[in-house]
Amino acid sequence: MQSSNGRPHGDGGGSENASGHHDGQGPASEDMRYRDPWYDALASGWGEGEATGAPVAPVPAPRREGQAAPRVGAAAEVYLEVQRSAAFQEVRSRYRRFVVPAVAVFFVWYVAYIVAATTAPGFMARPVAGAVNVALLAGLGQFLTTFLFAWAYARHARLRRDRAALELRWDTQELTRGAAQGGAS
Amino acid sequence: MTGDHQTLALLLFSVFVAITLAITTWVSRHRQGSAEEFYAGGRLFSPLENGFAIAGDYASAASFLGVPGLIVLFGYDGVLYVVGFLVGWLVVLFLVAELVRNCGRFTLADVVAARMSERPVRIAAGTSSVTVSVLYLVAQMVGAGSLVALLLGRTGGAAQAWTVIGVGALMVIYVSLGGMRATTWIQIVKAVVLLGGTVVLTVLVMVRFHGDIDRLLLTAAQHSGHGDAFLAPGLKYGGDWTARLDFISLGLALVLGTGGLPHILSRFYTVPTARAARRSAIWSIGLIGAFYLMTIVLGFGAAAIVGPEAVRGSNAAGNTAVPLLALNLGGGADSTGGTVLFAVVAAVAFATILAVVAGITLASSASVAHDLYASLRRRSGRQRGEVAVARVAAVGIGVVAIGLGLLARDLNVAFLVGLAFAVAASANLPVLLYSLFWRGFTTRGAVWAVYGGLIPALVLVVLSPVVSGSPDSLFPGVDFQFFPLQNPGIVSVPLGFLAGWLGTVTSAEPPDEAKHAETEVRSLTGAGAV
Numbered sequence: 001m002q003s004s005n006g007r008p009h010g011d012g013g014g015s016e017n018a019s020g021h022h023d024g025q026g027p028a029s030e031d032m033r034y035r036d037p038w039y040d041a042l043a044s045g046w047g048e049g050e051a052t053g054a055p056v057a058p059v060p061a062p063r064r065e066g067q068a069a070p071r072v073g074a075a076a077e078v079y080l081e082v083q084r085s086a087a088f089q090e091v092r093s094r095y096r097r098f099v100v101p102a103v104a105v106f107f108v109w110y111v112a113y114i115v116a117a118t119t120a121p122g123f124m125a126r127p128v129a130g131a132v133n134v135a136l137l138a139g140l141g142q143f144l145t146t147f148l149f150a151w152a153y154a155r156h157a158r159l160r161r162d163r164a165a166l167e168l169r170w171d172t173q174e175l176t177r178g179a180a181q182g183g184a185s
Numbered sequence: 186m187t188g189d190h191q192t193l194a195l196l197l198f199s200v201f202v203a204i205t206l207a208i209t210t211w212v213s214r215h216r217q218g219s220a221e222e223f224y225a226g227g228r229l230f231s232p233l234e235n236g237f238a239i240a241g242d243y244a245s246a247a248s249f250l251g252v253p254g255l256i257v258l259f260g261y262d263g264v265l266y267v268v269g270f271l272v273g274w275l276v277v278l279f280l281v282a283e284l285v286r287n288c289g290r291f292t293l294a295d296v297v298a299a300r301m302s303e304r305p306v307r308i309a310a311g312t313s314s315v316t317v318s319v320l321y322l323v324a325q326m327v328g329a330g331s332l333v334a335l336l337l338g339r340t341g342g343a344a345q346a347w348t349v350i351g352v353g354a355l356m357v358i359y360v361s362l363g364g365m366r367a368t369t370w371i372q373i374v375k376a377v378v379l380l381g382g383t384v385v386l387t388v389l390v391m392v393r394f395h396g397d398i399d400r401l402l403l404t405a406a407q408h409s410g411h412g413d414a415f416l417a418p419g420l421k422y423g424g425d426w427t428a429r430l431d432f433i434s435l436g437l438a439l440v441l442g443t444g445g446l447p448h449i450l451s452r453f454y455t456v457p458t459a460r461a462a463r464r465s466a467i468w469s470i471g472l473i474g475a476f477y478l479m480t481i482v483l484g485f486g487a488a489a490i491v492g493p494e495a496v497r498g499s500n501a502a503g504n505t506a507v508p509l510l511a512l513n514l515g516g517g518a519d520s521t522g523g524t525v526l527f528a529v530v531a532a533v534a535f536a537t538i539l540a541v542v543a544g545i546t547l548a549s550s551a552s553v554a555h556d557l558y559a560s561l562r563r564r565s566g567r568q569r570g571e572v573a574v575a576r577v578a579a580v581g582i583g584v585v586a587i588g589l590g591l592l593a594r595d596l597n598v599a600f601l602v603g604l605a606f607a608v609a610a611s612a613n614l615p616v617l618l619y620s621l622f623w624r625g626f627t628t629r630g631a632v633w634a635v636y637g638g639l640i641p642a643l644v645l646v647v648l649s650p651v652v653s654g655s656p657d658s659l660f661p662g663v664d665f666q667f668f669p670l671q672n673p674g675i676v677s678v679p680l681g682f683l684a685g686w687l688g689t690v691t692s693a694e695p696p697d698e699a700k701h702a703e704t705e706v707r708s709l710t711g712a713g714a715v
Contacts, residue, residue, distance in 0.1 A: 076699035076700075076702075076703065077699075079699060079702040079703040079706050079707075080698065080699055080702045082702070082706045082710075082712075083702040083705055083706050088706060088709070088710070091709055091710065092705070092709055095709060099279045099280065102275075102279060103275075103276070103279055103280065106272065106275050107440070110268075110269075110272045110436070110440055111436075111437075113268065114265065114269075114432065114433055114436035115433060117261075117265055117418035117419075117422075117432070118418065118419075118422055118423075118429040118430075118432050118433055119429065121417055121418050121419035121423055124417050124418050125413065125414070125416070125417030125418075125419075127413075130399040130402075130403075131398075131399045131400075131402035131403045131406065131416060132398075132399070132402070133413075133416055133417055135261050135264075135416070135417050135418055136261070136264075136402075136416065139261075139264050139265075139268055139481075142268045142271070142272055143268070143271060143474055143477075143478060146271050146272055146274065146275060146470065146474060147470070147471070147474060149275055150274070150275065150278055150466075150467055150470045150471075151467075153278060153279060154463060154464070154467050157283075157460075157463060162460060165459075165709060165710045165711065166710075166711070168706075168709075168710040168712065169710040169711045169712045169714075172706060172710060172712035172713070173712050173713060176712070176713065
């Protein structure tokens, strides 16, 4: 499942790639990478053609000089470093670019619905077809948009975030492990 | 009600109890007593299983009994409830499910405490979680009580009290013996039973009206005595501006509260990854959405077929609309079909209540043992001890819920749940969102956010017409009513957010950049997740 569209090293975001050390990956081998028990096939085919779902840049390797630091400090340093990495920033901004507008839209739509229900009952009572009025349609619309938003979010996360996040996860865990060992020795 | 109803319903219900007890025994046969197992069921449930379990946890008596009851009595205003119940899931899906799964271990406090000074934050978040859970439990207990009063044909009195006590005792057994694994399986069984029962009733309603929704709605409006107004908002929340504001307040609480419900958050810890948490949330949105659409049909169906008079006569708050509808759909009180269907619905409702009650009890006992006890008893690091405390806590919470359930038994179940949501939205959601998304958030901000939402919410409820000052209130004899709204959400939710912000900007301690980086990286990637 992972081989088809694996990791296009270097492409898909050259500018963000500046900090990447490609060979600093360590033993996070390909078969380790997707050992997520419920990580089923990544939607084979549709929507993935643009190769946007692929991660952008690998996390930089732990700094050599960081190894002298005490254990806890080294682990904390790893998280700070990952947080600053282009790959993580990309995952985060993809998440936020979807979630922030989506939350804003559904929240405003929902508040508009309840405010209309309480302040404009006349409008809500306006018949549309038979016994069905605006209020019933709006309520049904809330159900529909909820289903749609849920579907869109799942799709967005699956295609645009999951793969990159999973790679970051293993990379980060490698780094924290490395940092812990480095500090101990 | 005739003896047949009772016998059959009690028989079916006994079967459910027997099955669930068997599950409890079965899953706890190789119990090791680890916290991982007790609180999170070993974290190996699949998204589908967890999705059903979430639906089972969420579709409570408030939804199955309370919402159709509200629709029968107030028409469209009952629909407003379910919309809030469902839309709130988007908050869970977008902002909470995955991130909480990645950052926490067992409770809400885990997520917050990871970034902050642990003790005060755990105590605060643990307290608010337990408060929310107890309020929610009371609602379920009241639902159980009113159901039995109907089933045994007399309102109030000893039967109702004994049911509340019986439900409480059963849930303590499930939780303390079976932990999360048993609770989850009970939720799954219950979700299947509940959805099955709802589908059957919905189909019967549609058959009765030959699939003509229009006619269903028109008949409902006709029999309601309100005419067309029945199908438009305003019957319950229309009157003066207080009532309208009250509804907006409730709507906010419903949509923001779901993300702060401890028993929902703890469900996401039962799957292995954030991705699985997301997929269980998607499953649950589908299941819950379908279920709520059907409860709307049942509500209007009950209005059309049973009528508000009969429903109100049986239970003033409308909680018995669905059982009455089932009786009628089966062919009436004296027919075999009616008897069977009524018994099935009563048993389903019981099962619903039991399962939800078990889920909440488990979540709150986790808060007591993992957050409160572990913090107050400085270093009692032994996990064995913690799980033992959780089992004892389940008993304690059961006793409290039974007591309050007996006290509050005449309030509408859906309304009581609305209160629980308001407290969850005010006390739990601000602190959760701030810790996940705000770089500068500090310990003081976290503590203030919790108490700044929790205390106003509770104080406003105590000062509201629910507790005193009106004929329907808990203590009708006295009057210390001060706050006009029944639901405090519109005031207390912003206060929670405000208090968190205020605490943060006034705190002397600088925010911990590294801890924030850790939370952010872990929440979005799952690195280091357990």
